[in-house]
Amino acid sequence: MGLVYALIAAGLSLIFGLMELVNFAHGEFLMVAMYVTFFAWSLAHLDPVVALPLAALALAGLGWAVYHGIIRWVLGGPMLAQVFATFGLAVLLRAGAQFVWGVDFRVVKDPWLAGRVSLGGVFVGLPQLAASALALAAFVALWWFLARTETGLALMATAQDRQAAALMGIDTQRMFALGWAIGSACVGVAGGLLAMFYYVFPEVGGVFALIAYVTVALGGFGNVPATLLAGVLVGLVEVFAGLLISPAMKYAVVFLLYLAVVLWRPLGLFGRF
Amino acid sequence: MKRAALVVLLLAALAFPAVFTLPFPRHVMIMIFLYGSLAVAWNILAGYCGQISLGHAVFFGIGAYTSTLLVARAGVSPWLGMLAGAVLAVIVSQAVGFPVFRLRGHYFAIATIAVGEIVQTLFINWDWAGGARGVFVPIRRPDSFVNFQFNESKAVYYYIALGLLLLGLAVTRRLEGSRPGYYFRAIREDQEAAASLGVHVAREKLRAMALSAALTALGGTFYAQYLLFIDPEAVFPLSLSILICLVSVLGGVGTLWGPVVGAAVLVPLSEYTRVWLGGTGKALDLVIYGALIVLVAVAQPSGLVGLARRLGRRSPPGQ
Amino acid sequence: MSLLTVSGLTKRFGGVIANRDVSFAVASGELVGVIGPNGAGKSTLFDLVTGFQRADAGRVTLDGADVTRLRPDEIARRGVARTFQKLRPFSDMTVLENVMVGAFLRTADVAAAREAAHHALTSVGLADRVDAHARGLSTGQRKRLELARALATRPRLLLLDEVTGGVDQATIPGLVRLVRELHAGGLALVVIEHNMRVIMELAQRIVALQLGEVIADAPPSEIVRNPRVIDAYLGQAWRP
Numbered sequence: 114m115g116l117v118y119a120l121i122a123a124g125l126s127l128i129f130g131l132m133e134l135v136n137f138a139h140g141e142f143l144m145v146a147m148y149v150t151f152f153a154w155s156l157a158h159l160d161p162v163v164a165l166p167l168a169a170l171a172l173a174g175l176g177w178a179v180y181h182g183i184i185r186w187v188l189g190g191p192m193l194a195q196v197f198a199t200f201g202l203a204v205l206l207r208a209g210a211q212f213v214w215g216v217d218f219r220v221v222k223d224p225w226l227a228g229r230v231s232l233g234g235v236f237v238g239l240p241q242l243a244a245s246a247l248a249l250a251a252f253v254a255l256w257w258f259l260a261r262t263e264t265g266l267a268l269m270a271t272a273q274d275r276q277a278a279a280l281m282g283i284d285t286q287r288m289f290a291l292g293w294a295i296g297s298a299c300v301g302v303a304g305g306l307l308a309m310f311y312y313v314f315p316e317v318g319g320v321f322a323l324i325a326y327v328t329v330a331l332g333g334f335g336n337v338p339a340t341l342l343a344g345v346l347v348g349l350v351e352v353f354a355g356l357l358i359s360p361a362m363k364y365a366v367v368f369l370l371y372l373a374v375v376l377w378r379p380l381g382l383f384g385r386f
Numbered sequence: 387m388k389r390a391a392l393v394v395l396l397l398a399a400l401a402f403p404a405v406f407t408l409p410f411p412r413h414v415m416i417m418i419f420l421y422g423s424l425a426v427a428w429n430i431l432a433g434y435c436g437q438i439s440l441g442h443a444v445f446f447g448i449g450a451y452t453s454t455l456l457v458a459r460a461g462v463s464p465w466l467g468m469l470a471g472a473v474l475a476v477i478v479s480q481a482v483g484f485p486v487f488r489l490r491g492h493y494f495a496i497a498t499i500a501v502g503e504i505v506q507t508l509f510i511n512w513d514w515a516g517g518a519r520g521v522f523v524p525i526r527r528p529d530s531f532v533n534f535q536f537n538e539s540k541a542v543y544y545y546i547a548l549g550l551l552l553l554g555l556a557v558t559r560r561l562e563g564s565r566p567g568y569y570f571r572a573i574r575e576d577q578e579a580a581a582s583l584g585v586h587v588a589r590e591k592l593r594a595m596a597l598s599a600a601l602t603a604l605g606g607t608f609y610a611q612y613l614l615f616i617d618p619e620a621v622f623p624l625s626l627s628i629l630i631c632l633v634s635v636l637g638g639v640g641t642l643w644g645p646v647v648g649a650a651v652l653v654p655l656s657e658y659t660r661v662w663l664g665g666t667g668k669a670l671d672l673v674i675y676g677a678l679i680v681l682v683a684v685a686q687p688s689g690l691v692g693l694a695r696r697l698g699r700r701s702p703p704g705q
Numbered sequence: 706m707s708l709l710t711v712s713g714l715t716k717r718f719g720g721v722i723a724n725r726d727v728s729f730a731v732a733s734g735e736l737v738g739v740i741g742p743n744g745a746g747k748s749t750l751f752d753l754v755t756g757f758q759r760a761d762a763g764r765v766t767l768d769g770a771d772v773t774r775l776r777p778d779e780i781a782r783r784g785v786a787r788t789f790q791k792l793r794p795f796s797d798m799t800v801l802e803n804v805m806v807g808a809f810l811r812t813a814d815v816a817a818a819r820e821a822a823h824h825a826l827t828s829v830g831l832a833d834r835v836d837a838h839a840r841g842l843s844t845g846q847r848k849r850l851e852l853a854r855a856l857a858t859r860p861r862l863l864l865l866d867e868v869t870g871g872v873d874q875a876t877i878p879g880l881v882r883l884v885r886e887l888h889a890g891g892l893a894l895v896v897i898e899h900n901m902r903v904i905m906e907l908a909q910r911i912v913a914l915q916l917g918e919v920i921a922d923a924p925p926s927e928i929v930r931n932p933r934v935i936d937a938y939l940g941q942a943w944r945p
Contacts, residue, residue, distance in 0.1 A: 129492075133492075135492050135495075135496070187683055187684055193631075193635055194635075194683045196438070196440075197632065197680075198679075201678070201680035203676070204675060204679060206676070208671075208673040208675070209673055212670055327496070330496050330497075361507070361511050365504045368501075369500075369504060371496075372500055372501070372504075375489060375493060376488065564815060565818070568805055568806050568818075569806065571797070572795050572798070574797075575794075576794075578757065578789075579789065579795065580795075580806065581757075581776070581777035581781070582777055582781060582787050583855070583858055584782050584858055585778055640797075
């Protein structure tokens, strides 16, 4: 679970690192990805595992469109305008999903990966296990892209200092759009993975988005590898809080942990001062 | 000239219930006043002092729950409960604010979201306070001022809501013309520069937070007495926190009238679209609402008041 | 007794030492210049004195009282005002309102603060711009604005970070005259300045920093002959 959180949060973190903007519609992007996966299954009989690239691609397209349609225009504006542009988008997507698809809970029946396996005596659902593995794989791919390819490096350079990057001949507009596409694709993969074992409904993004904000802030905004660690940490805390205290309180404990950490280190666990 | 316009506006507001006797228009006006007063309260902290809180529902909920639990469990008059709620909200605001104000920008905003979620979870799991099911305000008949219940006519609620809004505006007005108001704006603009001029930044932020929390809690009590039922979903959600600042942003943050203008535009819009388009479970009203927010953010980040000012500046001075 | 005494101030940022064992004193009514190449630790020194940064070691005393661990606002209250190298006006407030924020340190009364702000703005020559928004000012005007804002707190000691930095040649003499007038009025000043001609003219004494350490502390006439200072700094920029 933590790994999926990390993947959701990585997309958010990437976008923030690039342009210091929190995408409050991130959870709704996740929701859209889950619907894509669901309909790929129900209309085209594609298993969620097969539909993963489709979800990633669809979300990359959404991210790119959102950047050009909305974000570009509020980038230079006050922080509040940015908050509300993405928040309004969240309401729009959520209500739009409700309008088009209704409020019903939908679920992918009989995915290829089902059942449980025993891992050293602990039973783990196979879909969850596969999701973790694939999330980790996606994370490695993201890291490889950022650190080892020319485009990835240009992206990181833009995140470091957009003026310097522009002087070096990097097209920052293109990089921003690309960042949105990649950040959204991360959510696309995460949504596809979640759809294997989680209900799909218009408001599904809410909880995951809140967790994602906390994960990102915990790791330090814009620091993608730290997000992975923070995601795993949040996942573990959630599981143990659910077991030891009460399932109803698990998210409260996660939020409390976040508060405790940022008060101790105001820029997150691995934040640079 | 400007003063005369305000007097006319106020008289119109006072006369409104006499002209419109149907419940629905009165309800819409009450909601405008309520959300207006919440946005005015939020604006003190966020608009003037620059601390963008996305957890103000906490104070609203505290106001609602304090008075409701006091009347339901101990029979205390909601008016006293309103006061107690405000006091409690101030105490909580200081306890939360003291650590959280060390954070800036997005970190502050997200921390306030986290606080809001924690408080909501606590109330959902707090059985004595009604848990997730919520609490009813015990119905008292006949209507009486002491009981803060007026089941026969919305007119009294109307005037109380109007009073809340006027109180918030009066506080803001007074703030604009006094030292704390200047200090708040200085902190919003640049808190290091403010500190270098002798502004005790942490103390001023807490002061703004206390004022804002108290006014928000008053609105919470009013809401509970108006609907006579509350649950965590209604008074603590993130969406309420966001709505409060949205009203303010739409009208124009950091201005006296911005939140009122925002409420006067947004509330009727959402109430009427809900009546016309909602109820089908299709959420078309929310689609429009979302699109509107995006549009405002992209096209006019300084809000309607900012827009009006710009138009005013462009036209020649009317002599 | 000296007004400001700095002794053994040390500040590290990670592995970098910004200030190492910095000591000097400023007497009442004195005008001291601080020079040094970029990265010598001049602005960090101001931050340490005014409470914006915590020193790792050393003491700052004001009139003999230890102020090392006080917050910036407490130090301002004790009569130390400063400007910033990177100008920090309250952009969305008017010029008058900017200065009133400073004046409020000595009075809670709005009318009195307005009066004091007008007075400060007149003394820096900005009286005709009181109602302008701070963001609409030129760099030179913003420098004056920050000066007025600091003066409105009625300081005994004023720390100026770069009086002439970033302003055009024509504006410099006016600013220099202003600083001299303030000094003549009895105010003690510490001035960071890159323009050597300006600082040689203004300062009674100059503290030279290099890589965070004090390499010289002497009157201008001796500073220009100090071999270490010439090596570190003057050699490149100063042509007598």
